[in-house]
Amino acid sequence: MPSLFLIIPAFNEARVIRDTLRNLPPRVAGIDSMTVVVVDDGSSDATAEEVLASGDGRVVLLRHAINRGLGGALGTGLAYARQHGADYVVTYDADGQHAPEDIGNVVAPLVAGEADAVIGSRLLQPKGMPWYRVVGNWGLNLITFFIFGMWTTDSQSGLRGFAHAALQRIDIRMDRMEVSSEFIKEIRRNRLRYREVPIQAIYSDYSLAKGQRNVNGFNILIRLVLHRLMED
Amino acid sequence: MAIKLLSVLFALIAIRRVVVRYRRGGALTVEFVMWFLIFSGIGIVVFIPKVTDRFAHWIGVSSGFNALTFVAIAGLLYAVYRLLSRVQTVERDVTRLVRSQALMTATRVPPAPPELPPTSPPAPPAK
Numbered sequence: 001m002p003s004l005f006l007i008i009p010a011f012n013e014a015r016v017i018r019d020t021l022r023n024l025p026p027r028v029a030g031i032d033s034m035t036v037v038v039v040d041d042g043s044s045d046a047t048a049e050e051v052l053a054s055g056d057g058r059v060v061l062l063r064h065a066i067n068r069g070l071g072g073a074l075g076t077g078l079a080y081a082r083q084h085g086a087d088y089v090v091t092y093d094a095d096g097q098h099a100p101e102d103i104g105n106v107v108a109p110l111v112a113g114e115a116d117a118v119i120g121s122r123l124l125q126p127k128g129m130p131w132y133r134v135v136g137n138w139g140l141n142l143i144t145f146f147i148f149g150m151w152t153t154d155s156q157s158g159l160r161g162f163a164h165a166a167l168q169r170i171d172i173r174m175d176r177m178e179v180s181s182e183f184i185k186e187i188r189r190n191r192l193r194y195r196e197v198p199i200q201a202i203y204s205d206y207s208l209a210k211g212q213r214n215v216n217g218f219n220i221l222i223r224l225v226l227h228r229l230m231e232d
Numbered sequence: 233m234a235i236k237l238l239s240v241l242f243a244l245i246a247i248r249r250v251v252v253r254y255r256r257g258g259a260l261t262v263e264f265v266m267w268f269l270i271f272s273g274i275g276i277v278v279f280i281p282k283v284t285d286r287f288a289h290w291i292g293v294s295s296g297f298n299a300l301t302f303v304a305i306a307g308l309l310y311a312v313y314r315l316l317s318r319v320q321t322v323e324r325d326v327t328r329l330v331r332s333q334a335l336m337t338a339t340r341v342p343p344a345p346p347e348l349p350p351t352s353p354p355a356p357p358a359k
Contacts, residue, residue, distance in 0.1 A: 055344025062334040072327045076334050175327055
């Protein structure tokens with residue numbers, strides 16, 4: 001009975017979260033049960049109310065009393081999945097930038113036992129991605145490579161999958177956006193079998209406004225360097 | 233002369249804060265002693281610069297001013313490091329607290345009631 005936990009961190013996503021949940025696939029190949037874990041990261045809008053009104057019995061809502069950032073929210077989702085013995089975990093953005101069918105593409109190598117960790121890469125086939133996003137992402141890929149020593153084509157992807165063994169071993173400590181690079185570090189540190197699969201990126205005005213700006217790259221760089229220097 | 237007066241003024245204000253904080257129980261004795269010595273030192277050293285020249289010679293730089301600058305920068309860097317470590321620890325603790333509360337109050341979304349099949353139109357009244 002393989003179970004999949006889909007973790008969706010959400011901060012002020014009231015406008016789109018119900019559509020994101022509605023568009024999720026009813027089932028995923030190789031998976032018997034799917035639990036959707038929405039982590040409301042201290043939203044000041046009606047994100048939590050929208051989730052509760054979604055009527056989707058697969059959804060579990062976890063609420064942060066205050067905003068802790070993307071890494072904090074993902075860490076909470078992962079902790080919930082561990083507590084409930086998840087066989088597979090997939091992280092998924094709330095802003096509607098992922099194509100629901102890509103969940104199956106990320107899960108497939110995990111279910112087939114070909115990988116412990118899978119990153120859905122938007123840059124293997126970067127159709128529709130604005131050029132400045134491509135440049136920004138490559139910059140962050142380089143930073144991740146120089147700091148953590150592992151090359152990926154999309155270190156900032158929000159669509160990632162992990163098998164049970166990987167879920168038990170990865171230890172996420174960063175609270176903010178830099179967590180995406182920390183996942184790469186953890187894959188390398190734990191010597192997980194790793195795969196990249198191409199995924200689509202659906203860019204709307206909303207997701208472009210919500211997503212990372214290139215200037216955030218500098219903040220991420222500083223936090224990654226500090227983390228590297230002050231690791232305990 | 234102005235710089236001497238400003239240094240003494242700064243040292244007095246800083247010492248006052250250190251003492252007040254210590255009296256209120258906001259600092260350990262060891263912290264109090266350390267900061268008291270540092271700020272007193274600043275207030276005193278501006279009047280006897282020869283002392284700093286001797287110190288400079290001892291640590292191997294050319295003048296007392298250079299030696300003080302060197303020590304001040306090293307001290308500030310260490311203070312920033314300690315501060316950042318402390319902030320990082322506090323941030324992690326806050327996240328841990330928020331997380332444990334979120335996990336304890338997990339809510340399963342109630343499923344929407346199944347849609348009922350359309351009811352047949354009411355039969356026309358018998359004539």
